Amino acid sequence: MVTELLEATDESVLVRRARDGDMRAFDRLVLAHSERVFRLALRMLNNREEAEDIQQETFLCAYRSLGKFRGESSFATWLYSIASHQCLSRIRWKLRRPGTDPVESLIEMPSEDGDPEEQLLASESARQVQLCLEALAPADRLLLVLKFVEQLSHEEIAEVLHCSEQSSRSRLFRAKRLFKEQYERMG
Amino acid sequence: MSFDDCFEEEQINKGFAALRGVDAPDPRQAIAARLQPKRNRLIPALSLAAAVAACVVFALVLRFPQPVIKHGIASVDHKRNAVIARRMPKPVLVAMVPPPSDPQVGDGQPSGAGLADAPSRRFFTLSYRDKETSVKPRKGDICINSKDGAVMVWVPAGRFLMGSSDKDISAFLKEHPEKKWTAEAFADETPQHEVRLSGYWIYKCEVTVKQYRQFCEETGRTMPVEPAWGWQDDYPIMNVRWDDAAAYAEWAGASLPTEAQWEKAARGTDGRLYPWGNEWDASRCGETRLGEIHPVGSIPTGASPYGCMDMAGNAAEWCSDYYQDNYYSQIATGSWIDPKGPATGTERALRGGGWYLFYYPANLYGRSACRSKTDPEADEGAGFRLAR
Numbered sequence: 001m002v003t004e005l006l007e008a009t010d011e012s013v014l015v016r017r018a019r020d021g022d023m024r025a026f027d028r029l030v031l032a033h034s035e036r037v038f039r040l041a042l043r044m045l046n047n048r049e050e051a052e053d054i055q056q057e058t059f060l061c062a063y064r065s066l067g068k069f070r071g072e073s074s075f076a077t078w079l080y081s082i083a084s085h086q087c088l089s090r091i092r093w094k095l096r097r098p099g100t101d102p103v104e105s106l107i108e109m110p111s112e113d114g115d116p117e118e119q120l121l122a123s124e125s126a127r128q129v130q131l132c133l134e135a136l137a138p139a140d141r142l143l144l145v146l147k148f149v150e151q152l153s154h155e156e157i158a159e160v161l162h163c164s165e166q167s168s169r170s171r172l173f174r175a176k177r178l179f180k181e182q183y184e185r186m187g
Numbered sequence: 188m189s190f191d192d193c194f195e196e197e198q199i200n201k202g203f204a205a206l207r208g209v210d211a212p213d214p215r216q217a218i219a220a221r222l223q224p225k226r227n228r229l230i231p232a233l234s235l236a237a238a239v240a241a242c243v244v245f246a247l248v249l250r251f252p253q254p255v256i257k258h259g260i261a262s263v264d265h266k267r268n269a270v271i272a273r274r275m276p277k278p279v280l281v282a283m284v285p286p287p288s289d290p291q292v293g294d295g296q297p298s299g300a301g302l303a304d305a306p307s308r309r310f311f312t313l314s315y316r317d318k319e320t321s322v323k324p325r326k327g328d329i330c331i332n333s334k335d336g337a338v339m340v341w342v343p344a345g346r347f348l349m350g351s352s353d354k355d356i357s358a359f360l361k362e363h364p365e366k367k368w369t370a371e372a373f374a375d376e377t378p379q380h381e382v383r384l385s386g387y388w389i390y391k392c393e394v395t396v397k398q399y400r401q402f403c404e405e406t407g408r409t410m411p412v413e414p415a416w417g418w419q420d421d422y423p424i425m426n427v428r429w430d431d432a433a434a435y436a437e438w439a440g441a442s443l444p445t446e447a448q449w450e451k452a453a454r455g456t457d458g459r460l461y462p463w464g465n466e467w468d469a470s471r472c473g474e475t476r477l478g479e480i481h482p483v484g485s486i487p488t489g490a491s492p493y494g495c496m497d498m499a500g501n502a503a504e505w506c507s508d509y510y511q512d513n514y515y516s517q518i519a520t521g522s523w524i525d526p527k528g529p530a531t532g533t534e535r536a537l538r539g540g541g542w543y544l545f546y547y548p549a550n551l552y553g554r555s556a557c558r559s560k561t562d563p564e565a566d567e568g569a570g571f572r573l574a575r
Contacts, residue, residue: 023219023222027215027219030214030215030218031213031215034211034212034213034214034215035209035211038209038211038212038214039207039209039211042209043206052212052214055211055212055214056214056217056218056221059214059218060218060221060222063218063222064417065417089567089568092561092565092567093567093568121201122201122202122204122205123205125198125199125201125202125205126201126202126203126205126206127202128198128202129199129202129203129205129206130202130206147192148193148194148200148203149203149206149207151207176194179199180194180196180199183196183199
């Protein structure tokens with residue numbers, strides 16, 4: 001608890017310093033959060049190049065908007081909020097010009113040591129989950145990624161999506177049902 | 188763990204767990220690089236802008252009465268409420284015409300007469316035409332919409348080639364084999380066909396944040412959703428719904444361009460691929476990175492044959508037409524005179540490379556013939572310019 005408190009204080013200090021133009025402080029914030037932003041983008045778009053772009057763009061947006069961050073939510077959920085918006089926007093733009101979507105990259109799996117058979121099974125499950133996610137509407141996909149990949153609480157999801165906790169719960173319930181239907185169809 | 192936190196199916200849970208592992212890049216260097224040059228560029232740009240502004244203020248306030256037009260001849264058009272600049276090597280219009288009732292313009296009196304005796308005639312000549320004289324604009328003429336101060340350029344009547352030829356599409360596909368696209372993705376741009384348009388004025392630049400704010404203040408409308416970089420006066424307005432763009436057009440006494448008007452203004456009459464020619468050059472449409480747009484009209488090298496700016500970058504732009512993917516093939520057999528698009532539809536046409544599109548090969552949307560579409564209620568990144 002004490003460590004968490006210290007970390008929280010550290011982060012708010014870093015944010016304040018970054019807002020005052022301290023690039024080193026901003027660098028530390030980037031380092032601390034870059035993986036989660038990238039992961040969200042990668043799972044939403046399933047394209048590494050685009051995910052890298054969204055990752056950079058999210059931090060650039062954050063840098064430009066630091067003055068608007070009032071610390072009412074955590075810095076992480078604020079970043080998730082920016083990244084989510086970037087991902088949804090990009091997906092919407094893709095729909096404007098059907099037939100020219102960037103080629104999908106292979107589903108990225110971490111290289112881990114361990115039982116190769118286990119790894120293969122996990123890889124296959126991940127592939128199937130990613131495919132099902134892609135078949136869902138972007139808003140439903142986002143909810144599931146926030147909940148089951150990023151493991152945010154309902155309270156945090158509500159902060160990211162600017163909705164009530166109740167709304168987050170009911171939307172997630174619906175998204176799960178749609179996901180399961182899709183999963184069974186792809187069987 | 189509650190039901191909410193997992194699925195009943197273990198395989199699904201395992202799949203999600205596996206998706207948590209990624210090999211994330213460290214973006215710090217790239218971010219620093221993207222922030223740094225901007226700062227470096229900004230200082231000389233600001234210094235230059237300040238110097239130019241000082242010169243203009245000096246010229247206007249200390250040397251010349253208004254209106255002043257350098258290196259050229261202008262005529263006052265009361266009907267259009269505009270000054271039209273003529274025979275200028277490089278048209279620069281620095282005066283805006285006040286409403287007709289304004290005594291500065293007068294009524295039948297040569298308001299610019301005094302200017303003819305100005306001390307340095309080499310700087311300008313202002314000719315005056317009686318209000319009865321009809322002014323026929325020519326290519327290169329510009330005028331100003333007195334409602335919002337926007338500079339408009341004249342696109343003369345005539346024919347031009349609209350859409351993409353099979354050769355254009357094959358060449359583009361060859362350039363980007365890694366995308367594995369087929370010609371079908373470009374079918375809405377074919378067949379290329381000849382279109383005849385009456386002459387029209389079109390905004391040299393996209394409508395700016397400042398202009399749109401004025402519209403909102405006068406009409407009680409609200410500004411669109413603010414982009415991440417905030418509202419900056421000389422940047423293009425963005426995130427505008429089609430209805431709002433059309434309302435602005437009505438307020439400004441103009442209209443959204445048709446797709447044909449937009450395309451002719453962008454590529455001229457010689458069938459070129461991009462506003463500046465046939466070779467792609469990302470620097471001519473500004474930044475090629477997501478989220479980095481620029482003040483309207485700030486990249487003169489990207490100008491179209493008629494002087495229109497930012498037609499391959501900055502905001503994507505609404506057109507008045509409904510979008511229909513087979514529209515060209517439907518009417519390509521007939522005579523194309525001032526086509527206004529399909530009579531009905533559910534989606535509206537968007538033109539021009541928007542800043543959001545550069546993660547594609549940038550020249551996909553930068554091509555003047557490229558068509559895109561969206562729900563008129565969707566506003567993401569959409570701006571506009573007007574025609575009359």
